[in-house]
Amino acid sequence: MTTFASTTTGSTLVVRPEGRLDLVAAPELREIVAKSIAGGVVNVVVDLAEVDFLDSSGLGALVTGLKSTRQAGGNLRIARAPEQALIVLDLTMMQQVLFPYPSVEEALEAP
């Protein structure tokens, strides 16, 4: 079962999923990001360090978050993607859209 830990750093929500970010877990990530935006926190960093498997549904949830945060005037960034997630981003040609920052700090400081 995938768990999600969330912390707010400044004006940014940092979400740390642990487990698989897949068909089962994707709806919860969408909900967490939607609630954050509704609460006025429109910048989100998803720390993927503890995600052991990312599938197209998980990727779809990240795209949903990216679009909805941008529509609200913010952004969604990803950090510390493991090799498996990097391969998924590469195969789907999404690395330009969801740039994988090497650290949460760099994702937080990105312009």
Added chain:
Amino acid sequence: MSVVLMHVRAELAGDESSLDSMHELFATLWDGAPSVTTRDRVLFSIAVAEIAANVIEHVLPAYREWALDLTAWDDHLEASIRHPGPVVERGMTGWEMPGEDAESGRGLALAAAASSLHYSHSTDPEGSEWRVVHELVS
């Protein structure tokens, strides 16, 4: 001539809980084929998992089970995913990667990008088989 290093098989429930069983099968497969590189494991498991998710999401609500065979050969990896029901329209076409704004619809395209994908359907008994083949380069 190819040599089988490890073969695992399971009849799985037609719901999301079977994804846990699928990942456990992957772990057993890799235990029996330790020489397979991490990248090959990732590419093969992505392809198989995307097919499985597609089947669970779109086919199995009307049915109850699906079957998964995973085989590690010394020169390739192979999976067979079988499920009941009518022909899957997107089995034959629709493997194109959608645009970057798409929030869904990447599954089959991702599977096909990760490994070779084959789909077949039979009316006797009615059901489909997806085969995933991943050649091991080294």
